């Protein structure tokens with residue numbers, strides 16, 4: 001059990017990667033507070049969690065843009081003895097488009113969830129971690145935060161900011177026993193991806209899906225459990241000497257050229 005005695009709070013936990021982390025953390029012995037916009041979404045996403053883990057799983061509504069909800073959750077978790085020592089900032093919003101497709105309101109929305117949300121949730125839970133002697137802030141960035149991807153103007157900017165926020169947290173709070181890392185996946189097959197394909201390319205979902213799969217030189221998208229495996233390592237004490245780092249999971253995208261046989265694709 002690599003996470004026994006850890007209490008982990010995950011935002012955006014009803015989504016594909018979020019629920020994979022919930023399941024993986026539970027399997028490693030952690031207590032998990034899974035949060036997302038609504039209790040109903042969480043309950044349905046958590047339907048398949050094994051019954052043996054249920055007594056260590058707590059589902060709580062949390063909108064990361066709502067400071068009142070963050071304070072109320074913080075207070076109630078403290079009173080229930082569930083104050084987290086691992087915080088996973090995973091919730092995100094996406095807008096697809098180049099600069100000229102991006103209205104200021106699109107940038108505001110992406111920033112309010114991805115960056116401001118991370119700030120607000122971490123501001124909520126970090127003081128408690130420090131007071132208890134330390135903790136771990138794990139952020140979900142993206143390959144788009146370290147490698148320019150087509151038509152991701154607002155999203156990439158927010159994820160690049162998360163990479164640097166991670167490093168800032170790591171160096172500013174190292175003396176307080178806090179460490180912070182982030183994960184930068186390429187395309188992961190989740191409702192996040194299928195959702196934006198249906199929204200932005202309703203007439204070419206299958207072609208776009210195939211192109212997104214080909215984008216990774218290994219020839220397929222990443223599975224959520226392949227991201228949660230990294231999250232377990234970074235949330236557990238196995239990685240105790242690692243802080244301020246970004247971990248790319250990209251099936252070879254940034255290693256170099258695609259194989260000659262691969263047709264160049266965008267999407």
Ligand SMILES: NC(=O)c1ccc[n+]([C@@H]2O[C@H](COP(=O)([O-])OP(=O)(O)OC[C@H]3O[C@@H](n4cnc5c(N)ncnc54)[C@H](O)[C@@H]3O)[C@@H](O)[C@H]2O)c1
Pocket residue numbers: 011012013014015016017018035036037062063064065089090091092093113117140141142143184185186187188189190191192193
């Ligand atoms: N799927 C991918 O290809 C991919 C690639 C790289 C990085 N990521 C990142 O991984 C993380 C999880 O992505 P996913 O693919 O599981 O997405 P998802 O859409 O399946 O899940 C995202 C979750 O965030 C929640 N959310 C949105 N706004 C929120 C808010 N204001 N407050 C609280 N929760 C909110 C949604 O309800 C949803 O459950 C995100 O940070 C995303 O940017 C995903």
